[in-house]
Amino acid sequence: MAYDTYAGLKTTVADWLHRANLTSQIPDFINLAERTINRRLNIFPRELEIARTGVTGNRFVPLPADFGQPISLYLNDVQPREELTIVLANQLFVNTAASLRPRYWAVDGSNIAFESPCDLAYPMTLRYQQNVFLSDIAPTHATFARYPDLYLFGALAEAAPYVRDDARWPTWDAKFKELMREAAQDASMSKAAAELRTEIPDILRRPYFDGRSYT
Numbered sequence: 001m002a003y004d005t006y007a008g009l010k011t012t013v014a015d016w017l018h019r020a021n022l023t024s025q026i027p028d029f030i031n032l033a034e035r036t037i038n039r040r041l042n043i044f045p046r047e048l049e050i051a052r053t054g055v056t057g058n059r060f061v062p063l064p065a066d067f068g069q070p071i072s073l074y075l076n077d078v079q080p081r082e083e084l085t086i087v088l089a090n091q092l093f094v095n096t097a098a099s100l101r102p103r104y105w106a107v108d109g110s111n112i113a114f115e116s117p118c119d120l121a122y123p124m125t126l127r128y129q130q131n132v133f134l135s136d137i138a139p140t141h142a143t144f145a146r147y148p149d150l151y152l153f154g155a156l157a158e159a160a161p162y163v164r165d166d167a168r169w170p171t172w173d174a175k176f177k178e179l180m181r182e183a184a185q186d187a188s189m190s191k192a193a194a195e196l197r198t199e200i201p202d203i204l205r206r207p208y209f210d211g212r213s214y215t
Contacts, residue, residue: 003148006030008138013155017163025162026155033154034133036145038068041183046130047071056120057099061112061124068131073105073112077121089113150179197208 010026023191046068052061074081089106090194092115099119106113132141134151144151153176160169 003152004140004145006134009134009144009155010179013159015210016156016171017159017165019163022159023164026159029155029158029162030134030151032158033151036178037150037154037183038131040180041143041187046129046132047127048130049125052112052124052126053126054102054114054120054122056119056121057117059094059096059117060116061114063107063110063112064126064128065129066132067107067110067128069129070107070109071127072115073127073128074125075102076125077120081125083117144183147179147183150176150183153179 003009009030013026013029014022024098029109045104050064052073054061057145070086074087075084084102087104087106089108092106092108092113095116098116100116101119102114102116102122104115125129132143134141134144153172156172157176160166160172
């Protein structure tokens, strides 16, 4: 069975477990494995920018459903756009006595929080790291497409304690860790900075036709 989609992965996990009664549990095994993958690896860039709009008289703006980690928030009513200062939610000095232009922001639960209500409906851009999870409505993504075996063995390793398969758990867990190392190495190689070249190309050292040398 091909497991290049979420549905195929669920079927393959069931086949490897030799169990037909885990329909409700297998999505949990996959999700647990994916949470580990998302925490430990940053295989591909998952940084996104999306538009948000401040609400006049309100100091909260909803975060996107796939929000993972904050990067930056900008007000777009000026050019160049103005980056706001991020602080921890418990360090945000809240003043609700007046509606003001935001200067600070924090992640507060499922919302962006400002120090004061907005005095205008400010256009904003939120840059954040996306949380990527497989589901029936999101049956694949770039990381899963590149490493489907990582997700398979991760789900099997998570399933083993539930099905009490102590004999196969070490094999599945070892394979999962091996694939994690391979993926991490792949990510490291793909993100390696290109060597900075400081030498002047030879063509720039040669005399120009006007007789001048630019060495």
